[in-house]
Amino acid sequence: MLAHKIVVLTDLHFLTQGNTILAMDPAERLSAAIRKINATVPDAAHVIITGDLTHLGEDDAYVRLRAVLRDISAPVTLTVGNHDRREVFLAHFPEVAKDENGFIQSVIDIGGYRLIVLDTLDDSGAGSQAISSGYLCERRLGFLEQALRSADGRPAIIFMHHPPHKVGFVGMDRIRLRNGEAFYELISGFPNVKQIICGHVHRSISGVHNGITFAIFKSTVDQQPFDFSLTDTKLSIKEAGEFGVLLLSEHGVVVQAEDF
Numbered sequence: 001m002l003a004h005k006i007v008v009l010t011d012l013h014f015l016t017q018g019n020t021i022l023a024m025d026p027a028e029r030l031s032a033a034i035r036k037i038n039a040t041v042p043d044a045a046h047v048i049i050t051g052d053l054t055h056l057g058e059d060d061a062y063v064r065l066r067a068v069l070r071d072i073s074a075p076v077t078l079t080v081g082n083h084d085r086r087e088v089f090l091a092h093f094p095e096v097a098k099d100e101n102g103f104i105q106s107v108i109d110i111g112g113y114r115l116i117v118l119d120t121l122d123d124s125g126a127g128s129q130a131i132s133s134g135y136l137c138e139r140r141l142g143f144l145e146q147a148l149r150s151a152d153g154r155p156a157i158i159f160m161h162h163p164p165h166k167v168g169f170v171g172m173d174r175i176r177l178r179n180g181e182a183f184y185e186l187i188s189g190f191p192n193v194k195q196i197i198c199g200h201v202h203r204s205i206s207g208v209h210n211g212i213t214f215a216i217f218k219s220t221v222d223q224q225p226f227d228f229s230l231t232d233t234k235l236s237i238k239e240a241g242e243f244g245v246l247l248l249s250e251h252g253v254v255v256q257a258e259d260f
């Protein structure tokens with residue numbers, strides 16, 4: 001099977017120098033992930049990072065992230081999550097791929113596939129941002145529609161921070177993409193959408209929703225406790241971090257998840 005390998009990282013939660021999450025330095029955690037990726041997936045065609053690049057969106061956190069990312073040799077595409085601040089991120093990553101409206105959205109064509117990276121950071125109002133849910137406004141949904149329409153039937157994989165549907169954790173389900181119905185209604189018109197990849201939950205989860213396969217990977221730092229009834233979305237535990245590897249071939253998509 002000749003396959004193109006796409007590495008996925010998510011929820012890096014970078015902090016300023018000296019600050020930690022459960023006694024872990026997010027920069028050290030990403031470095032550990034990159035060491036294993038470079039050793040085990042040296043032929044990665046692309047690396048995609050699906051948001052929560054930083055924990056609090058400070059300048060220094062993005063500066064530190066930029067420094068660590070230099071250890072990745074493959075092209076890297078980033079997008080933001082609810083913990084990021086888009087304007088601060090853009091100040092430190094001015095060359096990043098953006099759509100015509102300035103959202104951190106882009107299209108990558110690899111191995112006959114169309115990879116679509118979406119920006120679900122909700123800046124529509126203080127109320128929604130305060131509870132950390134995600135949102136795709138009309139302009140962002142318009143970008144997605146255009147990316148799918150111009151794919152010429154190529155199979156598409158959509159990458160975004162917030163899951164567009166419930167995954168079973170009471171608290172995290174409340175802060176999912178809050179207009180997931182509109183998202184699914186749009187993609188229902190495009191049978192070439194084969195896979196959705198997300199972060200946000202800090203847990204390995206996969207399955208099928210409305211007939212479309214999805215996978216969610218763990219954070220490189222702290223993880224969501226495995227308790228379906230948990231309503232507090234701030235609780236986290238220390239266990240292995242994870243990265244994903246997608247193997248794209250003419251037969252379909254294989255999704256691997258590896259601890260480090």
Ligand SMILES: [Fe+2]
Pocket residue numbers: 011013052081083200201202219
């Ligand atoms: Fe996160």
